[in-house]
Amino acid sequence: xxxxxxxxxxxxxxxxxxxxxxxxxxxxxxxxxxxxxxxxxxxxxxxxxxxxxxxxxxxxxxxxxxxxxxxxxxxxxxxxxxxxxxxxxxxxxxxxxxxxxxxxxxxxxxxxxxxxxxxxxxxxxxxxxxxxxxxxxxxxxxxxxxxxxxxxxxxxxxxxxxxxxxxxxxxxxxxxxxxxxxxxxxxxxxxxx
Numbered sequence: 742x743x744x745x746x747x748x749x750x751x752x753x754x755x756x757x758x759x760x761x762x763x764x765x766x767x768x769x770x771x772x773x774x775x776x777x778x779x780x781x782x783x784x785x786x787x788x789x790x791x792x793x794x795x796x797x798x799x800x801x802x803x804x805x806x807x808x809x810x811x812x813x814x815x816x817x818x819x820x821x822x823x824x825x826x827x828x829x830x831x832x833x834x835x836x837x838x839x840x841x842x843x844x845x846x847x848x849x850x851x852x853x854x855x856x857x858x859x860x861x862x863x864x865x866x867x868x869x870x871x872x873x874x875x876x877x878x879x880x881x882x883x884x885x886x887x888x889x890x891x892x893x894x895x896x897x898x899x900x901x902x903x904x905x906x907x908x909x910x911x912x913x914x915x916x917x918x919x920x921x922x923x924x925x926x927x928x929x930x931x932x933x934x
Contacts, residue, residue, distance in 0.1 A: 742767040758783040783865045788836040789823035791921035796876045799898040832869040845884030848873045
């Protein structure tokens with residue numbers, strides 16, 4: 742099916758950018774086209790990393806304050822390490838950098854899980870999720886996030902034995918954590934339905 746972006750302009754330019762466009766596209770059930778005005782929120786692309794610490798049999802999560810979720814009464818979220826991909830940086834390099842910055846671990850081997858649009862109706866962002874395994878001796882820095890970005894991040898270890906129950910009980914309320922844990926449960930362990 743054909744589509745065309747007729748006109749596009751940046752209407753907001755800060756950490757987040759908002760684009761407004763007039764688009765035309767073919768329809769599924771008629772020979773007519775639809776022309777409409779649409780908005781896109783752009784913040785660049787991002788990565789996230791599900792980390793399993795082998796010697797403690799634990800997953801490594803972060804907890805930090807999130808203003809958008811605070812508006813819904815959930816100010817601190819439990820997430821996997823994540824962050825934006827810088828200009829001229831690969832997704833894998835961004836993943837390695839963010840893990841060190843947020844929780845202080847050095848990681849070299851990453852397995853790609855998925856790249857997806859978290860909310861394609863409004864966001865242009867694509868998120869690449871990776872999986873990695875570490876040991877506690879790979880913690881080489883303090884972590885805690887970037888001072889220049891005013892991050893305040895706590896490292897949280899959750900036993901592999903507890904992870905399925907915590908997922909089922911709704912302890913995770915963000916797509917990167919839910920998707921990565923479901924991937925782990927489907928691909929890395931044997932269990933009975």
